[in-house]
Amino acid sequence: MEIIVHRGSHEVGGNCVEIRGKSSRIIIDVGLPLFDELRNPLDGFGLKKLSAEELREKGILLDIPGLFEMDRNRDLSLSEQPAIDAIFLSHAHFDHCGLLPFTRSEIPVYASSITSKMMLAGSLFANQVCLPQGRHRKIKDKQTIQIGEFTVTASSVDHSIGGCLAFQVESDGETVLYTGDLRMHGRKPGMMKEFIQSMSRQTIGTCLIEGTHIGLPNGSTKSEFEIESEFIDVLKKSEGLTLMSFSPQHIDRLVGCIRAAKQSQRILVVDAYTAFVLYLLSTEIKVPTIELDANMRILMTDATRNKLSNGKLAKLRESWESKLISRDEIMKTPDKFAMMFPSSLFKSVFEGRFPDQTDLVYSRWSGYLEQSGMKEIVEAISDCGGTTHQIHTSGHIFDFDIPILLKQLRPKSVVPIHTFEPEQLRQLHSG
Numbered sequence: 305m306e307i308i309v310h311r312g313s314h315e316v317g318g319n320c321v322e323i324r325g326k327s328s329r330i331i332i333d334v335g336l337p338l339f340d341e342l343r344n345p346l347d348g349f350g351l352k353k354l355s356a357e358e359l360r361e362k363g364i365l366l367d368i369p370g371l372f373e374m375d376r377n378r379d380l381s382l383s384e385q386p387a388i389d390a391i392f393l394s395h396a397h398f399d400h401c402g403l404l405p406f407t408r409s410e411i412p413v414y415a416s417s418i419t420s421k422m423m424l425a426g427s428l429f430a431n432q433v434c435l436p437q438g439r440h441r442k443i444k445d446k447q448t449i450q451i452g453e454f455t456v457t458a459s460s461v462d463h464s465i466g467g468c469l470a471f472q473v474e475s476d477g478e479t480v481l482y483t484g485d486l487r488m489h490g491r492k493p494g495m496m497k498e499f500i501q502s503m504s505r506q507t508i509g510t511c512l513i514e515g516t517h518i519g520l521p522n523g524s525t526k527s528e529f530e531i532e533s534e535f536i537d538v539l540k541k542s543e544g545l546t547l548m549s550f551s552p553q554h555i556d557r558l559v560g561c562i563r564a565a566k567q568s569q570r571i572l573v574v575d576a577y578t579a580f581v582l583y584l585l586s587t588e589i590k591v592p593t594i595e596l597d598a599n600m601r602i603l604m605t606d607a608t609r610n611k612l613s614n615g616k617l618a619k620l621r622e623s624w625e626s627k628l629i630s631r632d633e634i635m636k637t638p639d640k641f642a643m644m645f646p647s648s649l650f651k652s653v654f655e656g657r658f659p660d661q662t663d664l665v666y667s668r669w670s671g672y673l674e675q676s677g678m679k680e681i682v683e684a685i686s687d688c689g690g691t692t693h694q695i696h697t698s699g700h701i702f703d704f705d706i707p708i709l710l711k712q713l714r715p716k717s718v719v720p721i722h723t724f725e726p727e728q729l730r731q732l733h734s735g
């Protein structure tokens with residue numbers, strides 16, 4: 305079994321790993337990079353607009369025989385390579401799945417049902433890529449499937465989006481573990497305990513472990529439970545409307561926010577994107593939904609109404625009618641509400657000016673705050689007499705948790721990926 309890290313060995317994001325045997329090949333993750341060579345954040349929205357040729361020119365669409373549509377004719381002459389049997393996606397973040405639309409359409413894509421749903425929601429509301437249903441092969445926690453000479457087993461792991469899987473690939477008595485993105489400080493400690501227990505019962509040859517925080521500071525080292533407590537604090541003390549800024553696909557954070565709104569006796573106003581994510585998740589895991597939860601209302605903008613105008617989506621929208629709330633209703637008693645805040649609402653709903661004493665809870669990576677759209681919003685919060693509270697914790701395993709996890713997994717060798725500084729793992733993990 306040969307492991308080729310096409311991308312992600314000395315950078316955070318852009319994961320693409322190939323496992324090659326005598327007659328089979330599989331690819332795990334086909335991500336877009338997050339940073340350039342100088343480690344400056346790339347403009348994700350800009351990248352998503354580029355063609356395959358433009359991405360190839362920038363060195364982003366790698367030349368991996370058999371994988372990308374644009375190389376199909378050229379690949380015909382490379383018959384010595386076995387074809388790619390399958391793509392496995394660990395989760396729906398674009399640095400793991402962003403190049404999927406450029407891959408050859410006959411290659412099946414194995415991913416969890418929640419990953420496919422998060423990609424659907426992201427494609428509808430956030431300009432992200434979707435997983436075509438015809439290509440999707442569902443794989444779930446603890447399921448084992450045979451792909452050519454490889455036996456692949458999926459395991460659920462905790463990260464800042466729902467549906468994440470680690471993959472264990474076995475062939476000829478060798479085992480490779482690809483952890484995907486994961487962490488030990490989320491809302492699902494039981495899930496990680498189960499993952500460790502099941503891995504420690506076997507011998508792992510090579511472990512490809514995510515190492516975002518090797519060489520990047522941990523930032524705050526709070527758990528998701530502590531984030532929920534801080535949400536409650538702010539929501540109780542805030543004297544005006546409180547805006548909540550984070551991705552609705554971050555299920556741990558969303559659950560924490562829903563619970564915090566309840567605890568502080570505020571109604572949580574969600575946007576259509578959040579309501580749609582909760583609707584999709586409701587058949588997968590136990591979450592409150594907009595239809596049933598008395599503490600949630602929905603604010604629909606014209607843009608989101610248009611996105612939900614056909615067939616099943618229109619029916620879903622109709623089912624939300626009784627839960628709709630208008631801007632005027634919020635403005636009458638703003639201190640009664642917490643509100644999911646996609647930054648587009650600043651112009652479309654607030655017309656560039658927030659009501660007095662509106663607070664913003666910014667619960668994303670601080671790097672995004674520097675971007676121009678957010679700067680303007682933070683200024684407007686200050687202008688209305690409000691405060692911006694940064695309450696966030698990483699979606700990735702802290703550097704000090706990596707040696708603890710590795711001690712339990714006991715792999716023979718470790719390859720840190722999704723990190724700028726893989727070599728620094730030696731200092732963290734002696735032996």
Ligand SMILES: [Zn+2]
Pocket residue numbers: 395397400463485699
């Ligand atoms: Zn991720």
